[in-house]
Amino acid sequence: MTHFNTQLKDNPLKTRSDYVQALLDLVKPVYDLMQAEHKLGRVRLGDSGSVYDEPRREIEGFLRTLWGIAPLCSTEERAKQYADYFTPATEGIVAGCDPDSPFYWGELTDYDQLFVEMGSLATMLILTKPFFFDQLAFKDQQNIYHWLDQINQHKIPKTNWLFFRVLVNTFFEQAQLADVTTLIDNDLQALDGYYLDDGWYFDGYRNQIDYYIPFAMQYYGVLYTVLAANKDEAHVDKFVNRAILFSKTFKDWFAKNGTAVPFGRSQTYRFAQSAFWAASAFAKLPVSATEQAEGKYLLAANMHQWFKLPIFTSDNLLSVGYGYPNLVFAEGYNAPGSPYWAFKNFIILALPDDDPFWQVKASAPNFPAKIVNPYSRMLLVHGDHDEELQVFTAGQHSHEHAHGEDKYEKYVYSTTFGFSVKKGNVLPKQGAYDNTLAVSEGETDFKTAFGYKDFAIHDDYVYSQWQPWHDVTIDNFTIPVYPWHIRIHVIQTARTLNLLEGSFSTLSDGQALPTTNPQQAFYTSSAGSVGVISLTPELTATLSEPEPNTNVFFPKTVLPLLTGTVTPGKHVLISAYLGDAHQQDTTIDNVSVDITSNIAHIVIGNHRLDVVLTELSE
Numbered sequence: 044m045t046h047f048n049t050q051l052k053d054n055p056l057k058t059r060s061d062y063v064q065a066l067l068d069l070v071k072p073v074y075d076l077m078q079a080e081h082k083l084g085r086v087r088l089g090d091s092g093s094v095y096d097e098p099r100r101e102i103e104g105f106l107r108t109l110w111g112i113a114p115l116c117s118t119e120e121r122a123k124q125y126a127d128y129f130t131p132a133t134e135g136i137v138a139g140c141d142p143d144s145p146f147y148w149g150e151l152t153d154y155d156q157l158f159v160e161m162g163s164l165a166t167m168l169i170l171t172k173p174f175f176f177d178q179l180a181f182k183d184q185q186n187i188y189h190w191l192d193q194i195n196q197h198k199i200p201k202t203n204w205l206f207f208r209v210l211v212n213t214f215f216e217q218a219q220l221a222d223v224t225t226l227i228d229n230d231l232q233a234l235d236g237y238y239l240d241d242g243w244y245f246d247g248y249r250n251q252i253d254y255y256i257p258f259a260m261q262y263y264g265v266l267y268t269v270l271a272a273n274k275d276e277a278h279v280d281k282f283v284n285r286a287i288l289f290s291k292t293f294k295d296w297f298a299k300n301g302t303a304v305p306f307g308r309s310q311t312y313r314f315a316q317s318a319f320w321a322a323s324a325f326a327k328l329p330v331s332a333t334e335q336a337e338g339k340y341l342l343a344a345n346m347h348q349w350f351k352l353p354i355f356t357s358d359n360l361l362s363v364g365y366g367y368p369n370l371v372f373a374e375g376y377n378a379p380g381s382p383y384w385a386f387k388n389f390i391i392l393a394l395p396d397d398d399p400f401w402q403v404k405a406s407a408p409n410f411p412a413k414i415v416n417p418y419s420r421m422l423l424v425h426g427d428h429d430e431e432l433q434v435f436t437a438g439q440h441s442h443e444h445a446h447g448e449d450k451y452e453k454y455v456y457s458t459t460f461g462f463s464v465k466k467g468n469v470l471p472k473q474g475a476y477d478n479t480l481a482v483s484e485g486e487t488d489f490k491t492a493f494g495y496k497d498f499a500i501h502d503d504y505v506y507s508q509w510q511p512w513h514d515v516t517i518d519n520f521t522i523p524v525y526p527w528h529i530r531i532h533v534i535q536t537a538r539t540l541n542l543l544e545g546s547f548s549t550l551s552d553g554q555a556l557p558t559t560n561p562q563q564a565f566y567t568s569s570a571g572s573v574g575v576i577s578l579t580p581e582l583t584a585t586l587s588e589p590e591p592n593t594n595v596f597f598p599k600t601v602l603p604l605l606t607g608t609v610t611p612g613k614h615v616l617i618s619a620y621l622g623d624a625h626q627q628d629t630t631i632d633n634v635s636v637d638i639t640s641n642i643a644h645i646v647i648g649n650h651r652l653d654v655v656l657t658e659l660s661e
Contacts, residue, residue: 265322463589
């Protein structure tokens with residue numbers, strides 16, 4: 044694939060100047076386009092749609108750049124140095140809030156998308172207040188106040204959106220525009236209701252724990268500790284302590300090479316995956332020197348990994364997608380300007396040039412080989428010398444957004460092989476059924492899990508129970524033995540079912556590994572080796588080619604797939620799946636699994652493992 048904005052690939056991301064240059068390389072194409080369009084406070088970055096209208100899409104594209112422009116221009120000297128960006132940014136704000144301007148951002152409604160964009164605007168106004176807002180004419184100040192105050196007059200979702208209102212009202216306090224203490228207190232108390240423990244929140248929905256915890260719930264809480272004028276000291280202490288606790292386990296979502304596990308919604312925000320580490324540095328969280336070095340490492344390594352991927356359009360704009368431009372994967376709220384949410388990483392540019400952070404020597408964390416995160420309902424397994432992370436999960440559920448079943452409810456997610464989303468569920472190739480079980484009563488219209496009846500995350504395996512129909516129950520046991528994992532399905536069905544079950548998808552630039560066993564299929568590519576072995580006779584193996592643009596990393600893939608049929612009754616299906624990252628010379632081990640009572644006896648090559656499956660009954 045063609046790479047654009049190639050200079051970013053060579054940026055070492057060590058000094059403040061490096062991060063400034065990265066931001067300028069990213070934002071210049073946006074501001075050049077805005078200038079060419081002769082617009083203030085809005086920019087048309089593309090023609091794809093979203094659940095909100097075109098004017099809001101254009102305004103979003105502008106306002107999201109403020110996550111970078113605000114810290115870049117956080118002193119008067121810096122604002123003058125980067126006047127090519129500060130001037131159009133501030134002129135856009137003034138025009139956007141002026142009801143008499145042709146570029147006015149408008150009157151808002153309940154649940155308006157532009158309430159989200161108020162977070163970056165409020166942050167900009169706070170960081171630049173002495174030399175921007177304070178210098179404005181009274182009329183312009185009042186225009187900004189009245190436009191922002193709409194968030195206090197309308198309904199917003201009781202999720203991380205509450206933090207946008209907190210940030211707006213924090214600015215009102217700083218500028219002495221209104222008495223909003225009660226409003227802030229009420230929102231902070233509501234947000235406390237989403238806190239679990241050990242630094243982990245949920246974002247309004249208990250069964251949905253994703254990157255909105257680090258780049259939203261934690262990020263804004265940490266931001267509040269720095270930006271608030273009349274700080275609620277009790278909440279400052281809470282946010283600081285929660286962030287410190289969170290950092291100890293959130294780092295497990297990354298591999299040593301900086302790749303974070305692709306999981307959940309809003310993946311098009313890309314390197315916002317590491318925004319929490321930037322906010323932590325900005326807030327000077329009182330962590331150990333080792334933890335500070337690890338946070339700096341993960342921030343830079345994650346951004347490095349992204350800058351190596353073809354994530355830009357031919358106009359050097361960030362694209363909607365993940366590892367490449369991809370609208371198939373997007374949610375309804377992903378507009379052309381949405382990816383600039385990733386500019387939240389640049390909050391570290393608000394640090395002084397001589398801040399000690401810039402002298403910290405980054406160092407990679409030591410990752411646990413296998414660890415349970417009970418809050419995100421994950422069993423995380425690091426392998427390949429920590430260069431690969433596989434996350435086994437059950438019990439997550441997103442009821443509202445596109446591809447929720449694929450983004451939250453597959454058996455395993457990988458930093459190397461990613462995961463795939465459906466283009467359709469009529470034909471097997473449309474479903475791209477990697478790391479999931481799909482069932483149908485015919486040859487078409489396959490179902491995958493969308494909501495589990497029961498689940499449990501154990502130290503050695505993950506259990507889930509799924510009922511695709513009222514008279515079909517499927518108990519699933521997934522046992523990681525890196526680079527393999529074992530799946531055991533206990534199916535009790537009153538119907539004849541056709542089954543499809545996939546291993547990991549991989550890039551289709553390699554070759555099949557030879558085998559004469561119809562219950563085995565393996566493929567090796569430049570990304571690594573993947574495969575499947577059926578250990579029970581009901582299923583046979585094949586190499587399938589899913590529809591293009593279904594995998595988050597690879598535009599065209601090969602997927603080892605099991606297929607077969609079960610008749611009414613009880614069936615125990617056992618299979619082994621290989622996801623060997625970065626390995627192209629894989630030797631296929633002998634694999635066997637025997638079950639005695641509720642104990643799975645697993646042999647893979649010379650490795651033997653006995654796992655007690657608590658939920659397995661005779």
